Amino acid sequence: MKKIINKPENFVDEVMEGIILAYGDKVKFLNGDKRILLSNYPAKEGKVGIVTGGGSGHLPVFLGYVGQGMLDGCAIGNVFASPSSQKMADMIRACDRGSGVLCLYGNYGGDNMNFDMACEMVEFDGIETRTVRVKDDVASSPKETADKRRGVAGMVYAFKIAGAAAERMMTLDEVAAIAQKTVDNTRSMGVALSACIVPEVGKPTFSINEDEIEIGMGIHGEKGIEVRKMMTADEIAQTLLDRILEDMPLNSGDEVSVMVNGLGGTPLEELLIVYRKVHMMLAEKGISVYMPHIGEFATSMEMAGLSLTILKLDEQLKELLTSPANTPFYTNANKIPLK
Amino acid sequence: MKKIINKPENFVDEVMEGIILAYGDKVKFLNGDKRILLSNYPAKEGKVGIVTGGGSGHLPVFLGYVGQGMLDGCAIGNVFASPSSQKMADMIRACDRGSGVLCLYGNYGGDNMNFDMACEMVEFDGIETRTVRVKDDVASSPKETADKRRGVAGMVYAFKIAGAAAERMMTLDEVAAIAQKTVDNTRSMGVALSACIVPEVGKPTFSINEDEIEIGMGIHGEKGIEVRKMMTADEIAQTLLDRILEDMPLNSGDEVSVMVNGLGGTPLEELLIVYRKVHMMLAEKGISVYMPHIGEFATSMEMAGLSLTILKLDEQLKELLTSPANTPFYTNANKIPLK
Numbered sequence: 001m002k003k004i005i006n007k008p009e010n011f012v013d014e015v016m017e018g019i020i021l022a023y024g025d026k027v028k029f030l031n032g033d034k035r036i037l038l039s040n041y042p043a044k045e046g047k048v049g050i051v052t053g054g055g056s057g058h059l060p061v062f063l064g065y066v067g068q069g070m071l072d073g074c075a076i077g078n079v080f081a082s083p084s085s086q087k088m089a090d091m092i093r094a095c096d097r098g099s100g101v102l103c104l105y106g107n108y109g110g111d112n113m114n115f116d117m118a119c120e121m122v123e124f125d126g127i128e129t130r131t132v133r134v135k136d137d138v139a140s141s142p143k144e145t146a147d148k149r150r151g152v153a154g155m156v157y158a159f160k161i162a163g164a165a166a167e168r169m170m171t172l173d174e175v176a177a178i179a180q181k182t183v184d185n186t187r188s189m190g191v192a193l194s195a196c197i198v199p200e201v202g203k204p205t206f207s208i209n210e211d212e213i214e215i216g217m218g219i220h221g222e223k224g225i226e227v228r229k230m231m232t233a234d235e236i237a238q239t240l241l242d243r244i245l246e247d248m249p250l251n252s253g254d255e256v257s258v259m260v261n262g263l264g265g266t267p268l269e270e271l272l273i274v275y276r277k278v279h280m281m282l283a284e285k286g287i288s289v290y291m292p293h294i295g296e297f298a299t300s301m302e303m304a305g306l307s308l309t310i311l312k313l314d315e316q317l318k319e320l321l322t323s324p325a326n327t328p329f330y331t332n333a334n335k336i337p338l339k
Numbered sequence: 340m341k342k343i344i345n346k347p348e349n350f351v352d353e354v355m356e357g358i359i360l361a362y363g364d365k366v367k368f369l370n371g372d373k374r375i376l377l378s379n380y381p382a383k384e385g386k387v388g389i390v391t392g393g394g395s396g397h398l399p400v401f402l403g404y405v406g407q408g409m410l411d412g413c414a415i416g417n418v419f420a421s422p423s424s425q426k427m428a429d430m431i432r433a434c435d436r437g438s439g440v441l442c443l444y445g446n447y448g449g450d451n452m453n454f455d456m457a458c459e460m461v462e463f464d465g466i467e468t469r470t471v472r473v474k475d476d477v478a479s480s481p482k483e484t485a486d487k488r489r490g491v492a493g494m495v496y497a498f499k500i501a502g503a504a505a506e507r508m509m510t511l512d513e514v515a516a517i518a519q520k521t522v523d524n525t526r527s528m529g530v531a532l533s534a535c536i537v538p539e540v541g542k543p544t545f546s547i548n549e550d551e552i553e554i555g556m557g558i559h560g561e562k563g564i565e566v567r568k569m570m571t572a573d574e575i576a577q578t579l580l581d582r583i584l585e586d587m588p589l590n591s592g593d594e595v596s597v598m599v600n601g602l603g604g605t606p607l608e609e610l611l612i613v614y615r616k617v618h619m620m621l622a623e624k625g626i627s628v629y630m631p632h633i634g635e636f637a638t639s640m641e642m643a644g645l646s647l648t649i650l651k652l653d654e655q656l657k658e659l660l661t662s663p664a665n666t667p668f669y670t671n672a673n674k675i676p677l678k
Contacts, residue, residue: 002533005572006571006612014572017615018633021628022614022628059607233344268638268668272357272358279361296607302643304341327673
C-alpha cells in the first residue's frame with residue numbers, strides 16, 4: 001500500500017490534528033473532540049447555523065469548508081463512514097445561536113439515519129433544525145427515483161450558497177429554502193480511472209483495467225453506469241454534459257456555474273481540458289458560465305477521475321455565490337468575475 | 340496511457356484555451372499567442388513588471404500565478420520544455436511599464452539560456468531587466484555548489500513576495516533584492532512515489548517499485564538522492580526537514596512559512612499528515628509557523644509524492660506575504676491568520 005501515512009488506524013485523527021495545527025486560528029475542535037470541527041471566525045449573534053457531516057477521505061469535503069460564509073460545523077467519521085448521531089447532536093448544539101440549525105449533507109443511508117436521530121435529540125433542548133439532503137449525482141439513480149440519488153461535489157455549491165444566506169441573517173426557513181433551490185438546480189456526474197485505497201483496508205476499493213474508464217462511479221467507489229474503453233477528454237466532457245442536460249434541460253440565455261472537480265489523482269491540466277470542451281458546448285447552446293470552479297473540491301483520496309457539476313443560476317443564487325467566503329480550503333476571492 | 344486528454348500534441352494548447360475560457364476576465368493571451376499569458380487585472384502605471392516562464396505540466400506553476408499581486412506575465416513551452424527566447428522577449432516588452440521587468444524563474448539550463456537571450460533582445464528597446472533564479476531544491480546539488488540547484492515549489496513564495504513588492508511601487512532594484520532575499524531564505528526537498536507520463540511521450544518518465552520511494556526527486560523526474568523502501572509519513576517529514584535544516588539552520592524564536600506541496604497524485608489528507616509532523620518538529624525547536632501553504636502549488640501532472648518548503652521570515656517578508664494576491668489558482672485570502 002503506497003500511501004504517505006503512519007498507522008492506518010490513526011489516519012483520520014492525524015489529518016484532523018494537521019488541520020488544527022495549520023489553521024487553528026480559523027477552526028477548532030468541539031471540547032477537544034477530533035471528530036467535530038467548528039468555525040472560529042466571529043459569527044453574528046442570531047445567525048442560523050449550517051452544519052454537515054459524513055465520512056472522511058473526501059477533502060476538502062467536508063472539513064475544508066468550515067469557516068467564514070460557509071459551514072459552522074462538521075462532524076466526521078472514519079474513512080467513508082458516517083459519524084455517530086451523538087457527535088452530530090453535540091455539533092448542532094454548539095452551532096445553534098437561538099435561530100436554529102440547517103443540516104445540509106449528502107444523501108447516504110448512514111448519514112440520513114444519524115442526522116435524523118441527532119435532530120430528534122436536540123429537539124428536546126428546544127433547538128429547531130431543518131434538513132436538506134444533497135442529491136446531485138444523476139448517475140446514481142434514474143430521474144423517476146431522483147430522491148435516491150447520492151450527494152457528490154454539488155454539495156460545495158449548496159454549502160456556499162446556504163452559508164451566504166445565513167450570513168445575511170435570513171431565517172432558518174429561508175436558508176433551508178435557498179439550500180433546497182440550490183440542490184434542485186444542481187446536477188453532477190463523474191468518471192473514475194483508478195480506485196483508491198482505504199487506509200485500514202489496505203487494498204483498492206474496486207478494480208479497473210488499464211485501458212478502461214468507469215462512467216458514473218460514486219465517490220466511495222459505488223458502481224457506475226458502465227465501464228468503457230478509455231475515452232478522450234472531449235468524449236468524457238460530452239458524455240457527462242449530455243447526461244446532465246437530459247436530466248436538467250437548459251435553454252439559450254441561461255446562466256450556470258460549472259465545477260470540474262478532480263477526484264484526487266487527476267492533474268489540473270486535465271481538468272482544464274475537460275472544462276474547455278464543456279464551456280464550448282454550453283456556448284454553442286447559448287448558455288453562459290459564471291464563476292467556474294476548477295480544481296479539487298470533493299475527492300476520494302488518490303482516486304483518478306473527475307466529476308462535472310452544473311448549477312443553474314438565477315439572480316439570487318448568483319448574488320449568494322459571489323458573497324465572500326473564506327475557509328481553510330475554499331475562498332471565492334479569486335473566482336469572482338472582474339468588472 | 341490513462342490520461343484525460345485529446346491528441347497529445349494538442350495538450351498544452353487545450354490547457355491554455357481552458358484557462359482563457361474559464362478566466363478570460365483575469366488573464367489574456369498576448370496577441371492571441373497561446374504560449375504567453377498576461378494579467379488582465381488593472382496594473383498601476385509605472386509598476387515594475389514580474390515575469391516568469393518554463394515548461395508546461397506543473398500547474399498551478401506557472402500560469403496559475405498570473406494575476407493580481409503576483410506575476411504580470413508567463414511564457415510557457417511544451418511539457419517540461421523551455422519556451423523560446425523570442426516569446427520571453429515579447430512577454431517582457433508587454434509587461435514593461437517604463438520601470439523595468441524582473442525575470443523570476445527556476446534555475447534550469449534551457450530557461451536560463453533563453454531568458455538571458457531575451458533580456459539582451461529587450462535591452463535594445465531600452466527595457467531594463469533584472470534576473471533572479473530560484474534555486475531552492477537542496478537535494479539537487481550539495482551546499483558547496485548551491486548555485487547549481489534547481490527551482491521547485493519555493494518559487495511560489497518568490498512570486499508572491501516579489502509581486503507584493505512591485506505592487507507597493509518599489510523600484511526594479513528593490514524588487515529584485517527582495518526576490519533574492521526570499522530565494523536565499525527558502526529551501527525545499529521532495530519525494531516521489533510514482534512517475535508521471537509526458538503526453539507526447541506516452542510512457543512513465545522513470546520507474547519505481549511498488550514498495551519504494553525516491554528521496555530528492557526533481558519535478559521533471561530528475562534523479563533523487565536515493566531510493567528507499569516505503570517510509571511512514573512521519574519518517575518522510577523528518578527526512579525532508581532534517582536535510583533542509585542542515586542546509587539552512589534555524590534558531591528558537593525564528594518564524595517560518597511552511598509549504599507542503601502535493602506533486603499531483605497525492606491526496607490532501609496525506610499532505611496534512613506530513614504537515615502535522617513538520618509543525619510538531621518545528622515547535623519542539625521553538626520555531627513558529629506563519630501562513631502555512633498546504634495543497635498543490637507546483638506539480639508534475641499526476642506524479643504521486645510531495646515536497647516540503649521552508650521560508651525563513653523577517654518582518655518585511657511577512658508583511659509582503661500577507662499583502663493581498665488573487666490569481667486564477669492562488670489567493671492568500673484564506674491563508675492570512677485571523678487577529
